[in-house]
Amino acid sequence: MLVMTLMYSLLAIIIFVCKSIFLRNKKQTLISLSILLLEILLIFIFVYFLLPSRNLLSLLLGNAIFGGIFLILNLFIGNFDDDIRRGKLWVNKSFSIGLSVVMITLLIAVGGELHSILSVKPTYNSISVKKVSSKQAPTFKRGETPVALAPKTVLNRVRKAVSDLPNSQYYKIAGTVQAQYIHGKAVYIVPVEYQGFFAMMKAKNIPGYFMIDATSQNATPKFIKKPYKYTTSAYFKRDAERQLYRNNPQWLKLGDGGAQLEIDNNGNPYWVETVYKSEFLSHRINYKKLRVIVMDAVTGKTKTYKLSNLPKFVDEGITSDVAAEINSNYGSYKHGFWNRFLGKTDMEEPTNNGPEDGVTSIFNENGTISYFTDFTNPNTKSDSALGYSMINARTGELTYYKANGIMDSSGAKSNANQNYKAQQWTANMPILYNVDGRPTWIMTILDKTHAIRGYYYLDAEDQSIYGTGSSPISALDDFRQALVNSGAKASNTPNSNLKQITGTVDRVAIVSNKNKVMFTLKDSQVVYTIDTDDFAKANLLRSGDNISFKANVVNGQSIGNVTKFTNHNLK
Template sequence: MVYLLSVLSLTLNPFVWKKHYRKSKFLWIQALRLAAGLLIIFFVSYIGLVDHTWQAFLSYGTLFWGIFLFLDIIYLKERFVAVEMLCGVCLLLFFSYLHFIYPLTVTKAKYDFAAAKTTVVSREKHSMDEQHIPVVPEKYARYKSEKILGELAHVSYYELGHTSLQKIDGQLYWVTPIEYSGFFKWMKSHQVPGYIRMSAEDENANATLVKRAMKYVPSAYFSENLQRHVRSHYKSPILFRPSFEPDETGKPYYVVAYGYYQKLRQIPDIEGVFVVDPKTGTIRNYRMNRLPAFIDQAIPSNVAEQWNDWYGENVHGFWNKLFAQEDIKRPTAWSHSDEVNGVFDHKLNLNWFTDFTRPKSGSGAMVGYSMLNTRTGRITYYSGANGLLNGKSAMNVAEKTFKQNKYEAGIPNLYTIYGQETWVVPLMDSNDVLRELMLIHAKNENVYSAETDKRTLFDNYKYAVATKLGSDSSVPTNQALLKKLVGTVTKVYKYQDSDTRQTVTQFMIQGSEKIFTVTSGQNPYSVFLKTGDKVSIQYIDTKETVSAVKDFTLQSKQ
């Protein structure tokens, strides 16, 4: 039905038709105009996948209709042609107003929209479980995934799609769908072999190929293109950027968020998602309040970026944004990356994270940060982070620490670790190979740990927090404290660490349920520890079962 709009490309003046309809030149011109109208609708509807709504017609149709009306200038001497041209000019002016002036008038409305979704709190009260803190950067995951891709048969047919952080069966993974590398490769294949996943929590894990044939993917063409397939079934909703999401069993799905615009296509709002089985093409429609549990990302990152921009910069309207800049805060802009990063909270809910800085160029401190829940669209803004290191400053600290190695810092993420706002920063070499991991205290950059393995990284950070911030009133009294314990050993377990070539001794002390860990590098006498020995230790007391020993004394032997 949308192609019927192509008649608007014809000359609509009946007096012109009455005088010229017998002339072959006139008919050829009309045929060419009709063909142009059909071609425009094809590109806008089939290629651009624009929604079939009256707002879309106002946004796009007024431009083309105005041009076609103005083209009747060649019949200017005919009756009412001048009126046609005037209507065409009015449509072109309306199009210009709609796209260049009207957006400025709804600046405050955009802020109000984002503010209605936002809750302001002082700081995050819950510490993140270190087991589920991703330490593997996206670049390194893609580096590993490229190696797996290179092992495929007909490897030239495929390339890596967009890599995203996903929760699968309670663990965090980097997930990368395989896509076609071009039109002719799609013609020869008509399905991709699956996707590649790699643990985001274990820096020593390898990427693996999950073999699941997929037909309907974003890089396919014609009816097999994912979004075109969805559009063929649902004409009216706005379709947003799709996300690739395997369920808890590893079965892949594509999630295409949909919604509608407010204020004449200026404010996008998400109302639900279409969940597509990429093998069969089956589409299921879910509203936002009834999302399947396995879906992590219902709000696309580009929509989250817009909402954060509006909340930070549009607070007092357009003129304040341009001149006075009162109360303005700007999200950090990353080069070669999205403005927001995926961060899982202590409940393993995915959030889009971004930190805000002052409008002043080169500011190294944040004024706050936001977490946008990707399933609900609700935003939590943490105002108590004012004065903390921003993400770019954390990257600078990390890169300067390893200046001699010329490592490049990956995109950092902010977590509450042991009650402290902490930047997690991976460092890679020029080949995107992960070399070091850093935890940097967001309030005091001199409190940090840098290691090659996650376990030691967090153990050392506990010690740094407990010792270097011991007099800081911000350190919680129930977490990350250095404590002393004297007692009799009840259980002992020893093993050889293949990386450090040290003997690791784990033991328990009578009256305590904690498992203590000490290495032969810390105290060579620890290798002689056995049940019944009396020891004196200092350790970092946290809520975790396993605690790192910082001072070990073997007082007596059985």
């Protein structure tokens, strides 16, 4: 902190030395020294609490500001009184030199800032991008693709469990969740924070963290007792951000968010932060050269890693706020800075409908985590999506899926909200998957208390096709039935085909509130569904009836309503 204080005070110190040499007035030198020491104290407070950037451009701008303040304070306190009265202020060599140095420093800093803002194409080019067809987008597989709990729901459940904490009056639950795989299981980690400064002084440390199954609809949070010292809600030397800042002077924090808490396979907590080195006299970022700092939350020891060499337990070396920044730069700067405001050619704007800095953490089937968001056209007010991205949370690679003729997540949420207007429930966490070859928005429905009320699957090409259910599986089945009802064409669904089937009914169940009849055939485990709105006589179906029908079957599961149904026992 002392080194950074001196770096931000350097210009003021130079001005003081020059003034002392030229004036050779002991009284004025002492006054000026007092002003300098006071300013250095204020700069130290500024550095200690705000942790300003160590980028050269930031240092120049800071020196210009603090150097200018030093000159002005000298003027007002009277160091140049004689010159002012004689109208010869600009003849004073010390002031002239000081003003010149401040102006030159300011011009360099402003020039660098403008260069950083206007010259953004290199930043765009540094993003690792893989473009693929929307037909290659992730396919939603029944019973295999994880559907995660909404972070709002997780936080609501964890806050209700805060009484599990020892001396719970000293703590509160953080407002963020961390997606992770631990021992191959998808979980959310929720940090515990101090209530305030005095709570920190009494508590001494954080007692542990909460963990909850990320994909179980009825999951309850579990408190993991693993005391640690460093946290983002602490003060002074226990502040995790300050510890990261102090021990890694050559690296700059990337993004506006804080460090994220990740847990290794032994349950030990670590703080993870994405960092970068800026170019000379510029704030420009090279995304190909990012690093990740991992800090032991117990000891405070830090280590810096390349993205290609991260510890296995770190699932999100790229933090969610950094992912949001990558999406923004990718959508905005393909043709440079001015295109964003003038022609807007090929501009794409992230919808920022995700719960974590505008993105959504996706648990992939292969044990990795990606950040999802979709892009819309900023030039129109339509709710059509231009495409969507998945950013690998370990490598930072952005996979972009080009979309045509589908609604964006804002339109999908609006559609779902209309269906639950009377209940005042809302759609959250919109994620786009291929379901039976159709681009489909999958959303979680929450009430005002953030409790789960159901799931909503919406065809992204036709908003009249949707399915609902109390669980992801029941909503999927309902959607598939609606898809077949509509006559919409399903494509690229693995192991799927429309079959002509004849057999004898074994078991029958009438689902009256859904206007459906479910049945199985003898010597078959497949559960078929008939929509009684289409086939009213299906209500008369009985065990032993001989029937023939067509149904689309995937991996031994009926994925939609039976079509062309005939009951040969009914005349």
